[in-house]
Amino acid sequence: MIEVDKLTKYFGPVQAIDRVTFQVDKGEIVGFLGPNGAGKTTTMRILTSYMPATSGIAKVAGYDVMTESTDVRRNIGYLQESVPLYGEMRVLEYLDYRAKLKGVPRGQRAQRIGYCLERCRLREVTRRLIGTLSRGYRQRVGLADAMVHDPPILILDEPTAGLDPLQIRETLALIKELGQSHTILLSTHILSEVEAVCERVIIINAGRIGFSQSLAEIESESRILLEVRGPSEQVSGTLRGISGVSQVKPLGQDDGLASFEIRTQEETDLREAVSRAVTDKGWLVCRLDLKYRRLEDAFFDVLREEDPLKELEKSSEAIKKI
């Protein structure tokens, strides 16, 4: 439903995103992660055709965001990060106006608005001025607006920012439910939310896609942490000999205790095999621990990668030298 190919955007001299390429299939819920200023909002703005890209192609629901902008906008619901709303309108009045603007037919309007009010838990504030509502309620109004015309694609920029714990839960449940029939791209900084609702994550750093994997794939990359009382080199040799082990990383030796991190090839639990191999040689196992790789680890790994900006500087310096 969303296809992005080598999208690049410059704001004057500032490169906001650099050859971003990813894809979101129909019915997927994809988390779009990255540190502040990584280019998430810029990418989303390009996808909603509010801004053009400097180069590259983005297609939403099969329509090009540059040339078929109206069709793109008809098929998306977009929740902005800062949720700008008309403060002088009342909640119901605003949703009615937006529903009309987005072409919800007259007969279905009341029902659609009612559904959004119900699901975003806005029933009690329909008559209040938006300007007097708290940040969390404004967020809910923004979400209700994004889904009022029942678009097949939802692009949500930090949908849970500023919500209370109950509302976060309700919103995530709503997103999960919508995800059965809709395609959702959402950005957030709260990784546990992504783990709770998303099937796949895209991590972007300094304008580049650092990572795009499904959560199941991330979790399958588990590691075994091992501490053995024994000679480090020999133990690691033995460990490498176990079938299924892909990588053994010695973590140092302290007080006769050698620590290792073992990565496995498949989604198999090798703890028993490791234990047997070590004890067979007469060494003692002091710690044997299976560590799941979490989203957080993946996120920090992306940030730890060689700084793309430095690379760029290096190359430009090299060019200068020539």
Next chain:
Amino acid sequence: MATRAIKRKRDPGPGGPNWAPIPERAPSIIRADKAIVFRMLGMVGLVFTAVGTLAMAAPSWKMNYMIGPEWGFFWFTIGVGLLLFHAISDAEIQYRRTYGALGLVLLFAGIAAKVLPAGDAGMGGGFLAFGVPALTLALGFLLAVLRHESDSFWRKMILRIIGLTGAAMVLAGFLAGNVNSNFLRGEGLLLLILGLFYVSAFIAMQETGSNTGYRAGLALGVVGILAFLVALFRSLRPALFGLPASEAYMVPDGLILMAMALLYVALSLGICCDWPVVVLTRRELAAFFYSPIAYIVILGFAVVGWLTFAKFVGQVLSSGPVMEPIMARYILDFTPVICLILIAPVITMRLISEEKRSGTLEVLLTAPVNETSVVLSKYFAACIFFTVALTPWWLFLVSLRVFGGQPFDYRPLLSFFIALSCSGAGFIGVGLFFSSVTKNQIIAAVLAFAAIMGLTVVFWLGMDAAPPWREIFGHISYLDMWISALEGQFAPRYLLFHVSLAVFFVFLTIKVLEARKWT
């Protein structure tokens, strides 16, 4: 040696099986207002109304009262204003019902003034002097009451009465207006306007998304179209069938009917149509009235109009018989012209700059609407508001005609209205453009004002310019155009510059909004 596959137990996430739903609660309770201040104001208003009524009634009872009838009218107006204010702000049931009853009494009194045979025959007897104000006030009070009315029986009843009265006025206005042209020029026109207010109030007070409002809107449109066609046919009849000029119908009857019919159609379109341009225009118009700007501008115009009118009447009375067109003296004074120049930047300054600053422009432009509809809707809304803000000026002239009892040549006003609309369209286009280039309302207003001042200066430049320039400046200067229009000369070629100014700047504004997509 490998054993089981790794399967991490995942958090069931939100909405898991053990999740008990929590009912939604309002974030805060809303306490009923203790309307003490409003009640005191209402009390004061009641006293003022009583004093004013007595002062106005005293002469007809051959009694002397401490204040004259003119000041009586003044106090009466203020008193009624305060009472209306109280009615709008106090939701207490006793006051609500009292004001509701007052509104209904006024309504029936107004109808009675129309239906019952009038004793003293003026223009339409007692209806113009008493009926129309009573009906207007009745609508004000009933709307104020409806705002708070929670009882569905009362609500429905009052709404139905408003709707039926409005429908009756509209039909009477169009039907009788087609038969009797004397009726049309005074009473009929007022009936058509009042009827429009009543029907609009009826529609506006319906529940959101109800079918009744939609059907009423459609009916309004149908009536408007029919009335327009009839008036158009009757206006063109002399030309089509070669009848003598004495059968001429177009000015003013045909024009009045067609203008009113078009107003009805426009309103119906605004209610029933869901084109993005119409939806946006509706919101933009409402946005004027959400902010205090609209009220300040209308009040300011009313006050300026009043002062100018008082001065004008004083001049006319003191100087004895005056030459037509006397209207030029009313409009072409220092204050009204300055006012007309100032209003365009004030109306247009916030149109786009505010949306840019608050970020709502992004929300607007990520909805499936194109830049053209956004800009056009803002432009139309500003033009409509400009026209509305000027109504007090024309109302003063109605009172001149009705109470002065002297007919005057109104035709210069028609040409002036067209000239004013064209130059106003140009001003608003300029203002809209400057609003789109900045995020700051003040900068937008100042730039627009400077541009309009530039157009004004051309008037003096043109006065002592050499021949070819004189002609050129004559086309550019809107003051020249106003003067010639008020003198009864009306040359469409002078409108050209102003209309093209409007088109050009609206086009530029669209391009400014589209420019964010240029790479």
